[in-house]
Amino acid sequence: MSITVTHELDSHVIVRDGDVELARYTYRPDTVQLESPKPYLHPLRTRGGDPVTLFRPHDHVWHKGIAWSLPHVGDENFWGGPTYVHGQFYVQLENNGRAEHERMTELEATADAATIAHRLRWMTQDGRPIIEEDRRIGVHLVDDAWVLVFETAMRNASDATISIGSPTTKGRENAGYGGLFWRGPRSFTGGTVRTPLGDGGDELRGSRLEWMGFTGRQDGSGGTSTLVIVDDVENPRHPPQWFARSEEFACLCPAPFFSEELAFEAGESIRFRYAVVIADGHGEEGGAARLADLGRGLLDAGRVSNRLLEDSRS
Numbered sequence: 001m002s003i004t005v006t007h008e009l010d011s012h013v014i015v016r017d018g019d020v021e022l023a024r025y026t027y028r029p030d031t032v033q034l035e036s037p038k039p040y041l042h043p044l045r046t047r048g049g050d051p052v053t054l055f056r057p058h059d060h061v062w063h064k065g066i067a068w069s070l071p072h073v074g075d076e077n078f079w080g081g082p083t084y085v086h087g088q089f090y091v092q093l094e095n096n097g098r099a100e101h102e103r104m105t106e107l108e109a110t111a112d113a114a115t116i117a118h119r120l121r122w123m124t125q126d127g128r129p130i131i132e133e134d135r136r137i138g139v140h141l142v143d144d145a146w147v148l149v150f151e152t153a154m155r156n157a158s159d160a161t162i163s164i165g166s167p168t169t170k171g172r173e174n175a176g177y178g179g180l181f182w183r184g185p186r187s188f189t190g191g192t193v194r195t196p197l198g199d200g201g202d203e204l205r206g207s208r209l210e211w212m213g214f215t216g217r218q219d220g221s222g223g224t225s226t227l228v229i230v231d232d233v234e235n236p237r238h239p240p241q242w243f244a245r246s247e248e249f250a251c252l253c254p255a256p257f258f259s260e261e262l263a264f265e266a267g268e269s270i271r272f273r274y275a276v277v278i279a280d281g282h283g284e285e286g287g288a289a290r291l292a293d294l295g296r297g298l299l300d301a302g303r304v305s306n307r308l309l310e311d312s313r314s
Contacts, residue, residue, distance in 0.1 A: 002017070002018065002111040002112070003015060003016065003017060003109050003110065003111065003112060003113060003114050003139065003141065004016045004109060005107065005108070005109040005114050005116075007107060010028065011026060011027065011028040011029075012024055012025060012026040012027065012028070013025045013027070013107065013116050015109075015114050015116075015139045017047055017141060017146065020045060020047060020048075020049045021043070021045060022044065022045055022047070022139060022146055022278075023041055023043075023044050023045075023139055023148065024041070024042060024043055024044075025039065025040075025041050025116055025137060026039060026040055026041075026042070027039040027101045027104075027116075027118055028101045029064075031064075033096055033098065033125065034080070034081065034092075034096055035061055035062040035080040035081065035096070036062060036069075036077060036078050036079055036080035036081075036096045036097055036098060036099075037098040037099070037100075038067055038068065038069065038078065038098065038099040039067065039068075039099065039101065039120070039135075040064035040065050040066065040067040041053070041065045041066040041067070041137075041148070042054075042055045042064055042065025042066070043055070043065065044065060044066065044148070044278060045278075046145075046146075046225050046278055046279060046280045047141075047144065047145065047146055047278075047279070047280065048280040050218050050221070050223065050225050050280065051185055051218075052184060052185065052216075052225050052227050052278055053065035053066060053182070053183065053184065053185070054183045054184060054185050054186065057183065057186075057249070059249070060081070060183075061080070061081070062079060062080025062081045063181070063183040063251075064183070065182075065183065066148075066150075066180065066181065066182045066183075066276065067180075067181060068099075068135075068150070068152060068179070068180055068181075069178065069179070069181045070164055070178050070179070070257075071083070071084070071165075071166060071167060071177065071178050072084075072163075072164065072165040072166060072167070072169065072170060072178065072257075072261075073097070073122075073130070073131070073162060073164050074130070074162050074163060075095060076095050076097045076124050076125075076130070077093070077095045077096050077097060078096075078097045078098075078099060078122065079177075079178065080096065081096075083095060084167035084170050084171075084172050084175070085170070086170055086171030086172070087171075094125055094126070095124070095125055096125050097122060097123055097124045097125055097130075098122070098123050098125075099120050099121075099122050099123075099133065100120060100121050100122075100123055101118055101119075101120055102118070102119040102120060102121050103118060103119050104116075104117070104118045105117045105118055105119060105134070106118075106136070112140065112141040113138065113139060113140045113141070114138070114139040115136065115137070115138050115139075116136070116137045116138075117134070117135065117136040117137070118134075118135055119132070119133070119134055119135075120132070120133040120134075120135060121133075121157075122154075122157075128158075129157055129158075130156070130157055130158040130162065131154050131155065131156060131157055131158075131162070132154075132155045132157045133152055133153065133154045133155070134152070134153045135150075135151065135152050135153075136149075136150075136151040136152075137149070137150055137151075138151075138298075138302075140298055142277075142294045142298070143294065144279060144280070145277055145278060145279035145282075145291060145294060146277075146278055146279075147275050147276065147277050147278075147294060147295055147298050148275070148276040148277075148278070149273070149274070149275050149276075149298055149299065149302060150180055150272075150273070150274045150275075150276065151271070151272070151273045151274075151302075152271065152272050152273075153269050153270075153271045154264075154269060154270050154271075155267070155268070155269040156264050156265060156266050156267060156268050156269070158266055159266050160266055161263050161264070161265045161266065162263065162264060163261040163262065163263040164178070164257050164261060164262050164263075164264075165178070165257050165260075165261040165262075166178040166255060166257050166258055166259075168258060168259050169257065169258075169259065169260065169261050174205060174206055175243075176206065176241060176243055176255045176257065176258025176259055177243040177253050177255055177258075178243075178253070178255055178257045178258075179240075179253055179254055179255050179256055179257065179272070180229065180253065180254060180272075180274050180276075181243075181251065181252075181253040182214075182227065182229065182251060182252045182253065182276070183249070183250070183251050184214060184216055184227070184249070184250030184251065184252075185216065185218075185219075185250070186219075186249070187216060187217055187218060187219040188214065188216025188217070188249075188250035189216075189246070189247070189248070189249050189250055190246060190247065191214055191215055191216035191217065191246055191250055192214070192215045192216075192246070192283070193212065193213070193214055193244050193246055193252075194212065194213035194214065194215060194226070194228065194287075194288035195207065195209050195211075195212050195213070196209060196210065196211065196289065196292075197209070201246040201247060202244065202245055202246055202247050202248075204242070204244055205242065205243060205244045205245070206241050206242070206243075206258065206259075207241065207242055207244075208239050208240065208241050208242075209239050209240075209242060210230065210231055210233075210238070210239045210292075210296075211228055211229060211230040211231065211292040211295070211296075212228070212229060212242045212244060212252055212254070213226055213227060213228035213229070213252075213277075213288040213291065213292065214226065214227050214228075214244075214246070214250055214252055215282065215283040215287075215288065216250055223280065223281070224280075224281055224282075224283045225278070225279065225280055225281070226278075226279050226280075226281065226282040226283060226287060226288055226291060227252070227276065227277070227278050228276070228277040228288050228291040228292050228295060229252055229254055229274055229275070229276050229277075229295075230274065230275040230276075230277070230292050230295035230296050230299060231254045231274060232272070232273035232274065232275075232299045232303070233299075234271075234273070234303065235256065235271075235272050235273060235274075236256050236262060236270060236272070237256040237260075237262070240254040240255055240256045240258065241255055241258035241259060242254055242255060242258075243255045243258065254274065256272070273299060273302070273303075274299075275294075275295030275296065275298050275299050276295070277291040277292065277294050277295040279291055
């Protein structure tokens with residue numbers, strides 16, 4: 001098979017592997033303000049065509065496939081819905097910000113890879129720009145799987161230090177979500193959380209690991225699919241703590257702000273890179289670890305390529 005890219009309606013990009021739509025990246029969503037509008041990836045599918053994401057579930061309508069979602073950016077909410085306030089639980093405030101697309105900076109495809117890159121501006125609900133972001137998304141066909149490489153560089157465009165946190169940093173125990181957040185299909189509920197130290201479920205939430213994965217079962221075929229997220233070694237606070245669920249619903253989130261806020265000053269930038277590896281099957285012993293190796297290899301290769309490019313410009 002080979003990759004093709006289609007840019008549609010000045011709002012989203014579709015990446016296909018032959019006839020299979022692997023990924024749809026909506027960079028200009030029609031999301032309502034209450035859900036903190038931001039770009040998202042949905043649907044995502046295995047190379048066999050099975051879905052591995054869920055969009056706008058009734059229990060958390062701000063969950064949209066895979067998205068870079070931050071619940072506490074200073075006093076602002078770029079996650080969606082109510083904000084955690086210690087002593088009051090979740091309160092709906094007038095603080096649901098939005099991440100707005102400004103311009104596309106790269107869009108290309110080869111036989112086995114594609115790249116989407118763009119500039120974003122993060123706006124508070126009352127209209128103040130506070131973050132400028134450069135984001136790059138890569139799609140790579142590897143063996144019988146494929147890898148989504150997500151890269152972001154966020155620059156503090158305000159005139160003050162910004163601290164990024166989570167409900168846990170605000171006082172809610174073991175609720176340190178925030179960052180690259182994946183919500184799996186309903187049929188994945190009760191699936192298996194995969195880690196380098198062994199498999200499990202909700203008890204693995206808060207673990208500090210280089211990678212974490214999830215194997216779930218598909219409606220219809222009854223087959224399984226596996227998704228693994230690998231944290232880059234140069235990310236702040238590597239390896240991260242992880243927010244994970246299996247019993248209530250399927251989700252994974254490498255959370256660098258899980259239990260400690262991360263501050264960056266006016267004009268300062270912070271960068272994160274992740275590999276998300278998606279495959280049919282791989283529920284056997286060692287299957288998730290093999291996928292993690294594929295993701296780690298692409299992150300390592302991309303880091304070398306970026307340094308060579310920077311050296312050539314200096």
